[in-house]
Amino acid sequence: MKKFIGTVIPFFFFHLVCCGALLIFLTTSGYLLLLRQEGDKKLFLLPLLLAGVLFFFLHSYWGRCCDKKDHKNLGDYALLILLYIVFSLIFGMAFMIYVFIPWWIPGYKGGFLLP
Numbered sequence: 001m002k003k004f005i006g007t008v009i010p011f012f013f014f015h016l017v018c019c020g021a022l023l024i025f026l027t028t029s030g031y032l033l034l035l036r037q038e039g040d041k042k043l044f045l046l047p048l049l050l051a052g053v054l055f056f057f058l059h060s061y062w063g064r065c066c067d068k069k070d071h072k073n074l075g076d077y078a079l080l081i082l083l084y085i086v087f088s089l090i091f092g093m094a095f096m097i098y099v100f101i102p103w104w105i106p107g108y109k110g111g112f113l114l115p
Helices: 001-027 031-041 043-068 074-104
Strands: none
Touching: 001 031, 031 074, 043 074
16 A cells, blocks of 8 residues: 555645646646647658667667666666656657647637636
8 A cells, every 4th residue: 555655645735746747837838739739740750750760779778788788887777867857758759749738629729728
């Protein structure tokens, strides 16, 4: 029960605060409309996916190299974590821009989201 509460509460808190604040920022600044238009055009989809695959490959390659030498130092751990964060952010942004926003608000032309 402790593990369940210890994972669910931070997950919901993170999504409530972070995603809610991000959504308010994107809506009021007009960037949500720009992201929605980019989701339709798909101009940066291929470069974004290629960059994500490159960072994923670098992460797995560096991890295999560390496994071959049978130890990791602090720099190796830091680089692996950084590479993981970068490819996770790239794939997360690609999912948000090209899948989630067009599905969530299909006819968005700007303005308030709620009636």
